[in-house]
Amino acid sequence: MTAWSTVVRATHLTTNAAWFGGSLMGAVGLNPAAEEGDDARERAAIADEGWTRWGPVQGAAVALHLLSGVAILADNRRRVRHHRPTAVAVLAKTALTGAAVALGAETYRVGAAFGEAREAADHDEEARAEARSLAGRLRRLQWVNPVLTGGLLVLDAYLGEQQRGFAGLLDRPSHRPG
DSSP: OOEEEEEEEEHHHHHHHHHHHHHIIIIIHHHHTTTSSSSSSHHHHHHHHHHHHHHHHHHHHHHHHHHHHHHHHTTHHHHHHHHHHHHHHHHHHHHHHHHHHHHHHHHHHHHHHHHHHHTTTTTTTHHHHHHHHHHHHHHHHTTTTHHHHHHHHHHHHHHHTTSSOOSSSTOSSSSOOO
C-alpha cells in the first residue's frame, strides 16, 4: 500500500465519520435542543443557525468522501472485478452512498421548508398545519443519514477485514513455530 493510498483511505473514513457524526449529532442533540426555544421563531432560528454553521463542513465531508471513494475504487479495480464478495460490498456501498446523498438533500429541503413554515406558524393557520406535517417528516428523515452512513462504516470494516491475511495482528497463531 502506498502513502497515497493511505491518505485516500484515511480521507474516505474520516469524511464518512464527519458525515455520520454530524447527522447523528443533529438528530440527537441540535434538533432536540432547538425545541427549548421560547417560541416557534426562536426554535427555528436556533436549529437554522446550527445547521448553517455545520452545513459547509458536512458538504465538504460528503464531497471528499465521494472523491476519495472514486479513487479507492480506481485503486482496487482488479480486486472489485475478480473478487465477488468485494464487488457485492462495493455495489452495496455505492447504493448506500447514493441513498445517503439523495436523502440528505431531501432532509435539507424539508428542513428549510419546515423552518419557513415554523416562522409563519405564529400568525398563519395554514403554515401551522404545514409545519406540523413537515415536522413529522423531518423527525423520520433526520435518522436516515446516520443509519445509512453508519452502514457505510460497517461495509468499510468488512472490506478492511477482507484485506487481512490469514492471521490478523492480534490473532493467535494457528501453530507453534519450531
